[in-house]
Amino acid sequence: MEDEAHSQPPQQFRHENWNLFVLALQSVVLRVGWIFKTESVIMPYVVDAISGSGWMRGWLPILSRIGQSVPPLIYAERLRSHSIKKYPLFLTAVGMAVPFLILSVLWWRLEDRQVAWMGPLFLVIYFIFFSATGVNQLAFGTIQGKLVRPNRRGALLGIGGILGSIFAVIAALTWLQDWISMPNYDGFTWVFLFNGVAFLVAGLVSLCCSEHAEESSGLTSYKMIEPFANAWTVFRTDQAFRRAGIVAMLFISSLLVFPHYQWLGMNVIGTSSNDLIVWVIAQNISVGIYSPLLGAVADRFGNRLAIRIGLFAVSFTPVIAILFASGYFPDAEKWYWMTFVLLGLTPVLMRTILNYTLELVGPDRHPQYLSTMRICFAIPFVFSPLVGALMDWIPYEIPFIGVGLLVLTGALMTFRMSEPRFSDDA
Template identity: 40%
Template sequence: MSRVVPPPPTAPAPIGQSPSAPAGSDEHGGVPGSESRNFFLLVAHQVFFRVGWVFKTESIVMPYFLDVIGGGPVLRSWLMVLNRIGASVPPTLYARRLKLMRQKRWSLMATTIGSGVPFAAMSVLWASGAWREADGGVAWWTKWYFLAMYAWFFVVTGLNQLSIQTVQGKLVRAERRGRLFTTGVLFGCPLAILAVVMLMPRWLALPDGGFAWIFAAPGVAFLLSGLMMLGVRETDDDFTEVHEAGWRRFRRAAWLAFEEPKLRGVAIAAALYSSAFALFPHYATLAREAAGAGFDIQSLVTWTVTQHSAVAVVSLLAGPIADRFGARHAVQMTMLGAALAPITAIVLATTGDAGGGQLFWLVFLPLGFTPVTNKMLLNYTLELVDREHHTLYTSAVGLCLAVPVIGGSLLAGVLIGWLGVVPVFTMGAVVMLLAFAQTLRLAEPRRQSV
C-alpha cells in the first residue's frame, strides 16, 4: 500500500513507495562487498570536512571577522540569510539533476571541493593585503566581497548537503546512518579541536588577525574531504523523472511539506526550529559585550573548543539512539537541548560582566546540539520514503528550515539593534520550545506496517 497520499490534480504526479519494502530500507546501492570500504571513506569525508568547518563557524569565527571589517547586527544577520538561501533554493533546483545522476559520489566530490574555493579566495585576498586602505584601515568593499564569497560558499554547500544525504541514503542502511554520523564526529571533533588549539591562538595573535591562515584551513580541508569520494564504489542508478520548471519544483516541495501527511509533522517542526539559525551569529557578539573590557581574543578559541566538544558528546548519544530507537527520538533529544542555548545566553547576559563575561562559554555547550539536530531531522526524513525520492523530500525539509530564517534573520538583527539581545533571544527560545513540542507528535516510521 502506498505510503504517500496522492496529490491533487494540479500537483505533480504521486510519489509512492515500493509495496515490498518499508520506507528508507532500499537495497544497498554500493558495489557488492564495498559496504565497509564506503563506510570508512564516508567517515573520512566527514572527518576532513569537520576539521575545515571548525574554522568558519557562524556562531564564533565568522561573526568576529565581520565585526573586525566593519559589520554590525544587521550585516551579521546576512550570514544566516545567505546560509538558508543556499541550503534551500539551490538544492530544490538541483534535486532532479542529482536524482538522475547514475553515481552520486561525483556530485559529493565536486560540491565538497567547491565549498573550499571561496575560502581560498578570501585567504589570497587577506594575504595579499589588498583589503587595506592607504591609511592601513579596512577598505569599505571588503565586507561586501566577504559576503559575496560567503554567498558562493552557501550555494555550493546547499548542493553539498543534499549530495551528502543522497549518497548516505544510497550507500548506508538506515540502521547504520546514526553510526556513520557518530563515527565521523568521534574522530572529526577531536581532530578539529586539536587543530583549533594548536593553530588558532598563534594565528589570532598575528598583526593582521591571521585570517589568511584561518581562511586557508577550510579550503585545504574541504579539498581533502572531497578527494575521499574517489575511492567510493557505488552501483549506477537508473531513475527517471519528468522535467519541470524551477518554480514547479518549489511548489512541489512546498506541497509535499505541508500536504503529505508523513512529512507535515517534521516540516512544521523544522520551520519552528529554524529560529535557532536567526540567533546564531549574535552569540559571540553577546559574549564579547558581556565580557566588556575584560574580553580576551583567545576566548574565541575557548568558545570554539567548547562548542565542538559539545557536538562530539551529543553525537555520541544521538547516533546510537537514532540507530536503536529511530531518528525521531534523537530529534526530540537534540531539539530540546538546542533550545537551552538562548535560555542560557539570556541568564548569563543579565548577570553583568562579573558573571556573564566569565561564564559565557557555557552558552556554547547547548549550541553543540544545533548541527546534530539538523542531521537528525534529515535522517528522520530519509526514513519516511524510498531512496528514489530522498532528494525531493530532503530538499522540502530544507525549505522549511530556510524560509523562516531568510525573512527572520534580518528582522532579528534590526530588533537586536533596537531592543537589545534579551527580548529577541526570549522570543527565539519560546519558538524553539514549540518546535520541540511538535516533535512529540511525530510518527515513528520504523514501526509503520508496510
C-alpha cells in the first residue's frame, strides 16, 4: 500500500487547517439542506402525498444509488484530469440545487399534486439530483484526499457531523415542522426552495478552498464501457478493495428498507405526521454524535475498526423497528424515534468506508477507486423495487429481518479486511 501522507508533496498540506475549515463548513451547509430531504422520512412522505404506493417508495433507493454510482464512475477519469478539483465540486453543487428549485416552482404552481404525470416526473428529478450528488461526493472525496492527511479525515468527518447536526436541527425546528404541517402539502414549496438554496450556498463555500494546480495528465478518449471495465478490474485484482467492496454491498442493503421505516411508523405503529419532525431531528442529532466518535476511532485505530463497530450496530436497526411494531411495547408510537437514532449511523458509515478506500491507493487513483466503491454501494439496489413490492405482498417483517442479517454478515466480514494505515493484513 502507498503511504499517502508521504507520497504527496508538502505543499499539499500547507493550507491544511484552512481547507479543513472550508470543507467542514461546506459539509455543514449541505447537512442543513439535507435534513429537509431525508430519504428515510421526508422524501417518502412526499411520495405518499403524490401516490402513496409501496412500489413508488421502492424506486427511491434504487434511483438514489444508481445516481450516486454510475455518473461518478463515468466522470471519474475526467475529474482526475482536472488540475483544480474545487471547480467540479462547485458545479455539481449547483447541479444539486437546480432540481429542487424546479420542484419548488412546480409544487407552487400545482393545486393537485396527484396528477398522473407528477409521480414519474418527481422520480426523474429525484434521479437527476442524485446523479449530481454522486459526482459532488466523488469530487469532495477527491479534494479531501488531495488536501487532508489520512489521520485528520476522521476529524473532518466529526467536525462536519456535529456542527452540521446542530445547525440542521435548529433549521428544522425553526421551519420544517410548520412547512410539513401546512394543508394540501403546500409547505413543500418552501421545503424544496430551502433545499435548493442550501446546496447552492454549499457550492459557493467550496470555492474558498486553497488548492494549488496539479500537473494535468490530460483526458484520454475512451469508450463508454471502459469505466465499467476498469471498475471490474479494480474489484477483481485488488484483494483489499474486493473485501471492502463486499462488506460495503452487504452494509448498503440496509437502505433497501429505508423508505419503509416512515411507512411502518405511520401505518403499523400509528404515529402521525407530527412525529416526522421528531424522527428527522433524532436521526440528525445521532449523525452529529456518531461522526466525532467514529471519526476519532478511525483517526486513532484506523477506519476498519470504525466500520466494524458501526456495522454491528446497524444490523440491529430493523429488528428494533419490528419490536416497536409488534404490539408488545406500550406507547410504542412515543418511542419509535429511537429507530431513527440508529439510522443516523448509515451516512457516517458510508463516509467512513469511502475514507478507508482513499487509503488503499495514492491520490492519482482516488477518483477511480472512490467511483468503483460507489458502484459497490449501488449493486444491492437492483432489488429495491422488489423489496418495495414485497412490502405490499408479504409480512413486512421478512424484508426487515433479511436486510438485518445481511448487514450482520458484513460486520463479521470486516475481520477479513486489511488495515492499510498500519500495513496489517487481516
